[in-house]
Amino acid sequence: MALLLSLAAMTVLALGATAASAHGGKGGPGGVGTTKLVNAAAKQLNVTPAKLKSAIVASATARINDAAADEDIDADEAADLKDEVQDNLKTAYSFSRASTVAKELGITTTQLNTGFRAARKALLTVQIDEALADGDIDEDEAADLKAELADADLPGYKPSPFRGGGFGGHGHGR
Numbered sequence: 374m375a376l377l378l379s380l381a382a383m384t385v386l387a388l389g390a391t392a393a394s395a396h397g398g399k400g401g402p403g404g405v406g407t408t409k410l411v412n413a414a415a416k417q418l419n420v421t422p423a424k425l426k427s428a429i430v431a432s433a434t435a436r437i438n439d440a441a442a443d444e445d446i447d448a449d450e451a452a453d454l455k456d457e458v459q460d461n462l463k464t465a466y467s468f469s470r471a472s473t474v475a476k477e478l479g480i481t482t483t484q485l486n487t488g489f490r491a492a493r494k495a496l497l498t499v500q501i502d503e504a505l506a507d508g509d510i511d512e513d514e515a516a517d518l519k520a521e522l523a524d525a526d527l528p529g530y531k532p533s534p535f536r537g538g539g540f541g542g543h544g545h546g547r
Contacts, residue, residue, distance in 0.1 A: 405496050407463040413492035418485070420478060426462060428477035433458040433468035471530035486529025493527045 415425040434455055441451035458465040475485040498519065505515040 405493070407466050409496065410489070410492060411462060411466070413496050414489045417491040417495070418478070418480070418488035425474075425478070426465075428474045429462065429469045430458055430465045431477050432470055432473035433465040435473055436468050436470060466531075474530065482530075489530045490527050494522060494525075497522055 411425055411429065412422045415422040418425065437446070437451050437454045437458065440446045441448060446454070454464075454468070458468060471482050471485055475482045478485065501510070501515050501518045501522070504510045505512065510518070
């Protein structure tokens with residue numbers, strides 16, 4: 374019973390704040406890490422994961438360059454951040470912007486958001502199916518969760534501070 378309640382609570386959190394998991398490892402709501410989300414989104418966007426990761430890194434690097442040019446950070450901080458962005462997708466994702474990632478991919482921001490939204494939904498569907506297969510939930514509970522997921526307003530590339538439930542300020546600075 375405790376496991377079932379825990380799973381239900383996790384799913385509710387995942388539906389309401391799935392994007393938070395994109396900024397963390399497997400410990401976020403729903404257990405979806407950045408790499409897993411980006412790989413799933415690449416599939417939805419019909420691009421290679423390497424191409425999407427490259428676009429995210431380019432976007433993050435541009436944002437760091439802008440911060441250095443505006444003297445918000447010094448040259449040493451910018452260099453350190455750029456190194457971290459190259460080495461860590463989670464960091465790159467947190468500094469990137471949807472508009473510049475989309476531009477790097479040659480698509481619209483709407484298309485990028487739609488691809489990430491579909492990826493989030495697909496990953497959560499897999500989690501529900503795995504919980505059903507593991508016997509953690511029954512078929513009725515799985516159907517209910519999938520119905521809730523179908524009605525959920527999941528974030529796109531990143532949550533917006535204007536959509537509610539988002540973490541709009543996350544990753545915007547040191």
